[in-house]
Amino acid sequence: MSVVLIGPPGAGKSTVGALLAERLGVPFTDTDAAVESEAGRPISDIFVQDGEAAFRVLERQVVVRALGEDPGVLSLGGGAVMQPEVAEALRDARHRVVFLDVTIADAASRVGFDTSRPLLLVNPRAAWTRLMTLRRPTYEALAALTVPTGSRAPEDVVDEVLAGLREHR
Template identity: 55%
Template sequence: MGVGKTTVGELIAERLGVFCRDTDADIVAAQGRPIADIFVEDGEEHFRALESAAVRTALAGHPGVLALGGGAILDPATRRLLAGVPVVFLDMGLREAVKRVGLDTARPLLAVNPRQKWRELMEARRPLYTEVARAVVSTEGRTPEDVADAVMDALELKTV
């Protein structure tokens, strides 16, 4: 959350001359309501099913850069689909997350005790992120442009 997936994805897509697609934005567009509302009204399990379907669809038909929601990795089927795809895990620590997200925003998974919840989420997700990632790029203290440069270098991508 707040690591800059979409921002960095858009910068990379621009450099490569392709489009960036955000699966969270796909879900919001398809459902006609914010993700927080989906969580509250239908629950996390329903949202995760929508997320898995959105990732499947995007991976099957989008030739550009994809920004996946932070929890997409929880689905084993999604992790299998990501095998062999150039995935980059954008990493940051709690202190940076506090600076970027504030941990008091309207993010459904951070509603109660946000610092502890963020730690728990990262402890559970970090091994899954690194399992599928071809590269891990820290965003700590870096501008989105610097992160995009590091991703391009890590994946040995050339600009158009």
């Protein structure tokens, strides 16, 4: 079984994922970092040089491959779930999908809406809100568990995720 963390930018997927994997004694994979490693450059450069479509192709390949490897704890980029192949792979019973939910205020304080997040470059607050409105139904539909992360210590979020996973076995 693997635990897959989904949610918007700033939800804490990478931070919570690393702590959760440590507590479970399993590997942790951040698919955004895996995409950058495979491409040999930052995601923002892929967006600028090749476009979003090229990034999504690479992202889909990395995520579907990671899901097939039963990775332990996996953190997905915020938009990965919007790709039909990724959503279908997440429906596999081997994966426990956890939606880390966050408000825009908490997300903004965490990510600062900087240039490393290419979809948030122009009017970042409006872009984040628009993306969240579009993605929330998919996050909710795919998740076996939803955990709010706003104004909480990552360790507290991990505790809630672990409790929720035990409860939903």
